[in-house]
Each structure stands twice: as C-alpha cells, then as structure tokens.
Amino acid sequence: MKNFNIAILGCGTVGSGVAKILLDLKDQLNDKSDHVVELKKIVDLFPKKSAESYNLPLNLFCGSGNDLTKDEATKYVNEIINDTNIHLIVETIGGTSDYVLDIILNSLRAGKHVVTANKAILAEKGKIIFQTAKDNHVCLGYEASVCGAIPIIKAIRENFTGDQVIEISGILNGTSNYILSKMQEEGLNFSSALKMAQKAGYAEADPTLDISGGDAGHKLAILIKLAYGADIDYKELLIEGIQKVEKEDLDFANEMGCTIKLICYARKIDNKVFASVKPMMVKYENFLSKVSGATNCVELLNKYSGKHYFIGKGAGSLETASSIVADIVFTAKYDGKIKNITDLADLEIQSSDNFEFPYNITFTTEDYPGITGLVTTAIGENKINIDTVSHNRHNKKSAEFSVATMPCTMVQIKKAIADIRAKAPSLLIGEPKIIPILN
C-alpha cells in the first residue's frame, strides 16, 4: 500500500479531533482507503495546550513542542507546503484572513490536497479556492464546513447525481435553534434564552455571527454553490437573524400550527436562485419543526426522489473531525482522482421576497369593531387568499392579531398594508410583522 501523509495546520477544537481520529482509527483508515494514512506533522502556536486536549503526542508538533511565534509557525507551514512527502493538508486555522487564504491557495498550487472546515472562507472566497484546486488537479474536501457531522456535501455531490435538487431548506445554525427552542419550550424571551445558550456553551460570549444569521448564511452559500453550481456572492444573500423574534411571535405561530425556526432557504427557478436566511414559521407537519436544541437538519426536495431530511450534530470537535477524516479517506482511496470541483456559473441571486410564499402577518391596531374586516378586505383586494385569521389579543388600548395567507409575494403584502394605511391612517400601530411560512 502507498503512503498518504497528512499535516494538520491549526490544532484547536476541530484540528485536535482530527488528530485523535487519525491516530485512533489507523487500521480502519488504512483498510478503507487502501493507503497507509499517516499523520506526519501538526503546526499550532500552542502545542502543549493542544496536545493535552486529546492526549496527542507532542513529537508530532513542529517546533519540538514549544510554543511558537507567528513567524515560526509560518516557517513550518511553508516547509510543509513544500514538503513532497506530505500529500494532504488539513486547514483548521479558520477565519477569512489573507494569511489563511494564502495558505490554502499555496497548498493547492503545490499539489497538495486540502481538507477544511472553514465555511467562512469558502462562502466568501470560494471561487478562487475552487478554481485553484481545479487548475492544480487536486482535491478540496469541505464536508465539515456545513453542518459538522451531517454528510450533506457528499450527499449532494455523490449520492444525488441521478437526481436534481429543487429546494433546500435547513436549520444550519445550532445556536439559533437552541435559543428558539428554549423560547418555545420554556416561554423565555430572547435575551434570557441567549443567556441560557451562553451558559450551556452553545453560544459564544459575542454571539453575533450565530444569532445574526451570518454563520448560517455561510453554510447556505456553500450549499447553493454545490447544488446549483451557482457562483453566488455571499454578500448578496438576504440574511436576517433571530434577534427580533419575540415570545408573542411564537404564540401566534403556535396558534397557526407552526413553530419559528431560523431557516436557510434556496430554490432554483430557471436561471435564478431564490435564497434567504431568515426566521420562518414552520408547520408542525414539517420535520424541521421537530428539530430542537443545537441539532442541525437539512431538507432537500429533489426532482425524482422527493423530500430528504438529514439530521445530526452541526458542531463539536470529534463530530466535525469525523467529516474531515472521511474526506481524507475518500481523497486517499481514489488517489486524489476525484472530480469534485463544481463548475460555477454566474447565476443571479434573488431574495426570496420576490418569490411566492405563504406569509403570516401580525398586525397591532387600534381596538374598535370592524378592524378585522377592514384589514382582511384590503388583503383580499390585493388578490391574496387568506388561510387563517388568529384570535384577536385585546390589550388595553390596542389589539393584536395574525393573518396567515396562501402563497403570495411581499410586493402584494406591502401594497395591502399601504392600502390599509390609506383607508385608515391611524389604524396600524407600528409596522406589521411579516414572516414566511414553510409547509
């Protein structure tokens, strides 16, 4: 059997998990890949700390186990990139800096296969990375970049080649889902649920990237590139986080037979991709509504095989590492002869606001008889079919109720709201809350 030698750059949570699995499952990995898969070198600024986390041998770390300066680390990284005895580089440094981008690109240019969990850099700078891998006839593995342990990348790339992905809808951020689950299950408001998530270790001290939808957006961008071959610009995605979801929204959702989830949504129609990351009301009949806590779930609606759900752990050291190791085995098994780079076409990204969805609109209004009639009439006049109207919550001076519509566009809804304002200028208190419904 031929050797297949690995170097790990960045040995934090995920990198150390990769090292552990490579050492623990050696026989299995050799058997499955038909190669002698060997972890040769690790570069990390803090070898001792890293070695302790999974009891890794210090002698694998460059620099005799001593802490490294950034310059020293860079020197070792460059040695590895130029080492003809290394076949594959695991990039688990993270971040979108030029420093990391250069490491990835230089590795590919030096003929190394690269496996990474770095969703941010793939979402934001994927085009040049994909192209460089292709130009240099090497493999780029990124199963771990979307939903940690869930094998969704390979599912789209290898398992559904006899089919076509029509629609993607997924819960791709565990932190947001944990917070929304706690709000629903325990009646907490957003800030209490966020604190709980931080205490439980599911949210960072600065939770912005998770709760703003940014992290989920990175993953959706990668799935869109893969499923539709669309070279979309991550920055063009319509991304809205969960910060504005209130307890009351969950009550209205529940009355409509739904819960609220942060949904990554994409659908290709002709040469356009409709996509967004935003809170949606998900019908209880849809499995996505049943996924609670930090779990991830991806739903694919395929042309021939219908709906698929993939549910599993979206993060974690060994969970994410297991996906990286699977990519390593796959690359070794096929001797790097994997045609895994999708050609990216310039497809137009459209916000799914321009797309027909059923919507739930929650109105806060003055409270006097005839309001429901006025509001629903304006909606009907804009050719929007109404599905359900909620109970009216009568507060002291105002009333609050929800209208769930049949599929329509945001353009129609905005027009209906303008019509209501024209007919009764003081009727609406604040902006109606509009949230798409996922069946």
Added chain:
Amino acid sequence: MKNFNIAILGCGTVGSGVAKILLDLKDQLNDKSDHVVELKKIVDLFPKKSAESYNLPLNLFCGSGNDLTKDEATKYVNEIINDTNIHLIVETIGGTSDYVLDIILNSLRAGKHVVTANKAILAEKGKIIFQTAKDNHVCLGYEASVCGAIPIIKAIRENFTGDQVIEISGILNGTSNYILSKMQEEGLNFSSALKMAQKAGYAEADPTLDISGGDAGHKLAILIKLAYGADIDYKELLIEGIQKVEKEDLDFANEMGCTIKLICYARKIDNKVFASVKPMMVKYENFLSKVSGATNCVELLNKYSGKHYFIGKGAGSLETASSIVADIVFTAKYDGKIKNITDLADLEIQSSDNFEFPYNITFTTEDYPGITGLVTTAIGENKINIDTVSHNRHNKKSAEFSVATMPCTMVQIKKAIADIRAKAPSLLIGEPKIIPILN
C-alpha cells in the same frame, strides 16, 4: 470522454424509472461522471407495456419491441453479458431465483459492473455476489436495495469512514409503518389499517413479506454486512412482524410516552452483533417516533459523530431509480475503480433478546387488591429496576396494566414472570406482552 454503456434487465416499476432518468438527465449524467453515459439496451418480456409506463423508445428494447418468451429473453440477456460494448448491467428483475443469481454472477464474471435494487438476493446470497464482484475487480452498486431513495449505503460506505457505526435502528418498511401510523392516528385495529394500506397502494394483495418483517429483515441484513463487515445469515435474524400489535398496545405505549414502530435494530459489541426486527415502543423524544406513513428513517449512532437520522422515501419508481442512477454515475466517474466490496468476517449474530433493553411488560391479571404489589415485587427481586407503572385498566373480570422497566434482559423478565406464576398460579391471564423500548 469515454463511453459508458448501460443495459437494463427487467423494465418494470424500477427499471423503467432508471431508463427515464438515464434519458432525461443525459447531459447532467455525462457532466457528473465525465463519461458519455448511454442506455444501450433493455430486456423485458413485455416491451410495449414497459415502454408506455415512462414513454420509453421501443427501439431500446431487445426483440424489435415484441413481447418475448422467457427463452428469447434469456438469449438477449446472454448476448448483453457477452457484449464487450456494455459496461454496466442494471438488474431490476428481482427475486432470489437461481435464474437471477446466475445473471448477476455471470455479469460480474464477464467483467460487467452490476447495479441492483434486489435486497432479497443480497440479503440471502450476498456473500457469493460480493465475492464474485471482488474477484473480478468490478463494482456492485446496491444503494437502491435499502430504503429506496435514502442514500444510507453510501453514507456508511463513503461518508462515515472516519467514524464507526455503533448502533443502527431504523424504520425500513413503509407498509408496516403506514399501518402502525394509521392504527395510532385513527384508532384503527390491525386488520382495518391493513385494508386501508392495501386500498392506498401501500400494501400488496398478499402483504406477508411486508407485515411479517421479512422485507425489513432483508434490508437490515444488508446494513449489518456493510456497517460491521459481518457475513451474517439472514435466516439467523430474529424477525417478528406487526401482526400481533393491537390497538390496546398503542394505548399503553402512549401512556408511557411512546409509539410503536417496527424497528430494525443492530448493535455490535466485541465480536457479536445483536440484531432483531420487531415492534418496539419508541419514545416520543426519538425522531423515529415522528416518522409516520410510508416514509423510511434510518438512525445511526456513531462513535465520534453521535446520532444521525436519514429520512426519505423508501420505495417508488423514480425514487428508487434515482439511487440506481447515482450508483451508475459513481461507477462511471471512477472508471469502475471503486473499492466498494466489504470483506465479510464471520461474526456471530445474537438475538437482541440477550441484550439489555428497557422493556414494557403488559400483564392481564385477575382483579383483586394487591396484584400490583405482587407483580412489581417479583420484578424487583429479579434485579429489574422499574421506570413506570401504567394506570390499571379494570375490565369486568380482569385487570390490565403495563410495567416499563429500566434496561434488563429477557432472561430476567422471564424469570420474574415464572416467579409470579409460582407465587400465584392463577394470577396471570395469558402470556404477558413484552416489547422493548427504544429511547
């Protein structure tokens, strides 16, 4: 690009779906496989009928579109096997006859790759088929044989190579799940629900293979071979169908926070595989409990990546065909250089009865004070921890109640029942119903 030519043997529900996708997605398949994938020939006894089902061109069928005798069909099959211009044969004839086995083996020996949806023949005669494929350095694709559209074969074979499957538990038979769902949701008894399933097209006129657990057992046997490399004998599996599940069992299950599902279960411990197909009470917290109707779901518990659920369509023409086409593309893409034959070791299969599970035991007893105490004392004396005792259903002359235990073995339970009989010989009416609980 090189040519990659296909012949389909048997063009019924699934075969005609394969033909349709091969014709419809030609460009995509060529692009994804880097070959010109071409459907060259179809052999079916009734070409006209088959061609009509998906509007297939009659000229693809051997015999100028005329109905064939079996001898004529055999002649065409042999021509295809000996045709050096055919690279891959799709076997969608079905059944476990020597006739079909010979076709598969002769195709492999002639250097053809074979893709099949035939779960029965793989479960019962898999060893020789796997070995023949290996000896002849050709590929055997069988994604479609387990859960139609769900890519569970490739998930185990390619996606979880950096991990180890500890436990498999799945709903692998749509007919049984449809019946149990109807019993639960609509309060039907078994025979009414079965009739409903037949009417809806989910159950055959002779539903034996489905409701007896046989079909599910075939699929479990294949998953065990693959996940554990265990050359198990399908006939050694403990298989119990759903025929004895009664409405009352579902009531007790519901009181214990469970529903009843036909569960295919396997777990490897040291050199033994514990496995069974039987109705189990599934806790509502487990996703398997939420899978209703004819949908399939496979749960894998992995060493590093934890729990995964794969949910999707388990049957259907295009659904199953899409998996076959994915196998074709994969085989073409890697020029048949796929190392996909698992070496099978002789592992011992143990009934999961010898394995610790929580169990639910439903007792029908005489009805007088003190019975619960007597029964639960006998259970406790056998070192079985009790989790919950249900409400007692008082009928005219008898009482009925359930005891849910903490994990224990069937040996302990049988001893407890014998002890109860020894203490109060007439107390128990009939045999207690014992059903394992899946958390």
